[in-house]
Amino acid sequence: MNGEFDIIQRYFTASTRAPRKDVVLSIGDDCAITELHPNHRLVITTDTLVENSHFLPTISPADLAYKSLAVNLSDLAAVGAEPAWVSLALTLPKVDHQWLAEFSQSFFQVLDHYNVDLIGGDTTKGPLSLTITAHGLIPKGRALCRHSAKAGDWIYVSGTLGDSAAGLHLLQQKSPQCRESIEESAVENAKVYLCQRHLRPTPRVLLGLELAISGLSTTAIDISDGLLADLGHILNRSQCSAVIDLDKLPLSEQLMRCFDDKTAQSFALCGGEDYELCFTVSEANRSKMERALANIGVPVTCIGQIHQGQKSSIQFRHQGKPVMIDSATGFDHFR
Ligand code: ADP
Numbered sequence: 001m002n003g004e005f006d007i008i009q010r011y012f013t014a015s016t017r018a019p020r021k022d023v024v025l026s027i028g029d030d031c032a033i034t035e036l037h038p039n040h041r042l043v044i045t046t047d048t049l050v051e052n053s054h055f056l057p058t059i060s061p062a063d064l065a066y067k068s069l070a071v072n073l074s075d076l077a078a079v080g081a082e083p084a085w086v087s088l089a090l091t092l093p094k095v096d097h098q099w100l101a102e103f104s105q106s107f108f109q110v111l112d113h114y115n116v117d118l119i120g121g122d123t124t125k126g127p128l129s130l131t132i133t134a135h136g137l138i139p140k141g142r143a144l145c146r147h148s149a150k151a152g153d154w155i156y157v158s159g160t161l162g163d164s165a166a167g168l169h170l171l172q173q174k175s176p177q178c179r180e181s182i183e184e185s186a187v188e189n190a191k192v193y194l195c196q197r198h199l200r201p202t203p204r205v206l207l208g209l210e211l212a213i214s215g216l217s218t219t220a221i222d223i224s225d226g227l228l229a230d231l232g233h234i235l236n237r238s239q240c241s242a243v244i245d246l247d248k249l250p251l252s253e254q255l256m257r258c259f260d261d262k263t264a265q266s267f268a269l270c271g272g273e274d275y276e277l278c279f280t281v282s283e284a285n286r287s288k289m290e291r292a293l294a295n296i297g298v299p300v301t302c303i304g305q306i307h308q309g310q311k312s313s314i315q316f317r318h319q320g321k322p323v324m325i326d327s328a329t330g331f332d333h334f335r
């Protein structure tokens, strides 16, 4: 690509923060070299974002930079790792300096917030896409995995569910189903909030770290494909089943303002890209965990319990009674 080295120099060596002490060799050589900490393990994850599949063509470069990092940091959070270094493979259709400046400013803002260094990458010409590899660190034996849920464990989620899918729905210019009793300005504010949750999801790094380091949980996943799909991965790997209490699903007031109950529930169960964590906690650790998380100010909600047998099946309750849910849409047809 024409001017590749200029682009790298100008836009991807732009951190204003001093480099991390554990980076031995960074951008500008054939490889990066980092120091490994004794008694820690290296945690590695890669995610690619492709235009039209993972982001709308209308996304701003600043939001794209934020989101591409957030989805990778969210994977590290799901394991409980402390983010340390990332590399960025960027494919650009053309050299657009305004775009690159906005992208890199936002990119470094996120990196600086989490004390993460950009240590390398690749810059090529082609249809817009980004691949980030993120590296994190975790003390030996502390990683949160998908295979360790046990019958009797309680199922928790952080934050609220369904906001991102609702935001995407609105960004695609589909109309909300506003409730008649709600003022127009309140609905407008709610719409902005939901779109923002889609564009700028919060990777639950602090929560993952707290769960892993304290040992209060051993099982977690980040909700990228929707609660049912992602909880399904835990159940599948842990060879157990679950009961979810629909009345406990944490729904934001903004979601409830813009959509009817059934649609909100469907977004919460099946909508993707909330990047909240779903994790399990044993009865013995439950109150300790709730106190520890209240101290760091991360909201979590208990939505159900792990049960034995019936590999990966999920049953639902509403007002204490069993209900049937279409697992593809999140709708229950019997209410
Ligand atoms: P090589 O040809 O040895 O693969 P490159 O010419 O692709 O090296 O890249 C030169 C240096 O710039 C390398 O250190 C590489 O990691 C880094 N780099 C390239 N593109 C990016 C990018 N988008 N972000 C960060 N570092 C990059």
Ligand code: MG
Pocket (backbone or CB within 6 Å): 121, 122, 123
């Ligand atoms: Mg290269």
